[in-house]
Amino acid sequence: MDQAFDQPVCKKKKLWEMVAEKVNDKLRESEVTDITVKAYECDLKWRNMLATYRKNAERAKRLGAASVHWEFFKAIHEVLGKSREEIEAQRRAKLSGTKVGKAIANKRFTPILPTPPVTATPCSSRPPQDVLQLYMELQERKMNMWAQQKALEERKIEAINNLAQAISSLAHKNSTQMSKDGH
Numbered sequence: 001m002d003q004a005f006d007q008p009v010c011k012k013k014k015l016w017e018m019v020a021e022k023v024n025d026k027l028r029e030s031e032v033t034d035i036t037v038k039a040y041e042c043d044l045k046w047r048n049m050l051a052t053y054r055k056n057a058e059r060a061k062r063l064g065a066a067s068v069h070w071e072f073f074k075a076i077h078e079v080l081g082k083s084r085e086e087i088e089a090q091r092r093a094k095l096s097g098t099k100v101g102k103a104i105a106n107k108r109f110t111p112i113l114p115t116p117p118v119t120a121t122p123c124s125s126r127p128p129q130d131v132l133q134l135y136m137e138l139q140e141r142k143m144n145m146w147a148q149q150k151a152l153e154e155r156k157i158e159a160i161n162n163l164a165q166a167i168s169s170l171a172h173k174n175s176t177q178m179s180k181d182g183h
Contacts, residue, residue: 014044044143048135053080054133 004015016039023037053076056068075115 012043013039016040044140049076049139050080051133051136051140053077057081 001015001019004010005012008104019042020037020039024044027035049072051071052070056070056073057077057080060068060073074096
C-alpha cells in the first residue's frame with residue numbers, strides 16, 4: 001500500500017482501516033479468533049516500529065551493523081534502508097511526464113531536499129534528529145500519555161463503583177439491623 005500512503009492527499013485513517021482488516025483476516029486464517037486489531041493500533045505500531053528502526057539505523061551508522069540487536073532490523077532495513085539516490089531516482093521516475101516533472105527538468109522549480117545530516121560533534125550527547133522524527137516521538141508520547149490517562153480514569157470509575165457498592169451494602173446492613181432492633 002506504499003503508493004496509497006505516499007499520496008499527498010489521502011485519508012490515512014481509511015488506509016489504516018484497510019490495514020487492520022487485512023491483519024484481522026490473516027489472524028482469522030491462522031485461527032486466532034481472540035485477537036482483533038484496530039486501525040489506530042496499526043498506525044501506532046507502525047510509528048513505533050519506524051522510530052525504533054530510525055534509532056537502530058542511526059546506531060548502525062555510528063557503531064556498525066553488529067551493534068544493532070533488534071530482531072526486525074534486517075527485514076525492515078531491506079524495505080526502508082534505501083539510499084538517498086534510490087529515493088531520488090524513484091521520485092524522478094514517478095514525476096516524469098507530469099507538469100511538476102517537466103518544471104523540474106526545465107529548472108523552473110527548485111526542489112527542497114532534506115537537509116543532509118549534521119555530523120555529531122564529540123561533545124554532543126545524542127545525535128541530531130530531524131524535526132519530523134521529533135514530532136513523531138512527541139505524538140507517540142502523547143498517545144502513551146492518553147492511554148495512561150484513560151487507564152487511570154477507568155481505575156477511578158472502578159473505585160467509585162466499588163465505593164458506591166460498599167455504601168449500598170452498608171446502608172442495606174444498617175436498615176436490616178435497625179429493623180431487627182425494632183427501630
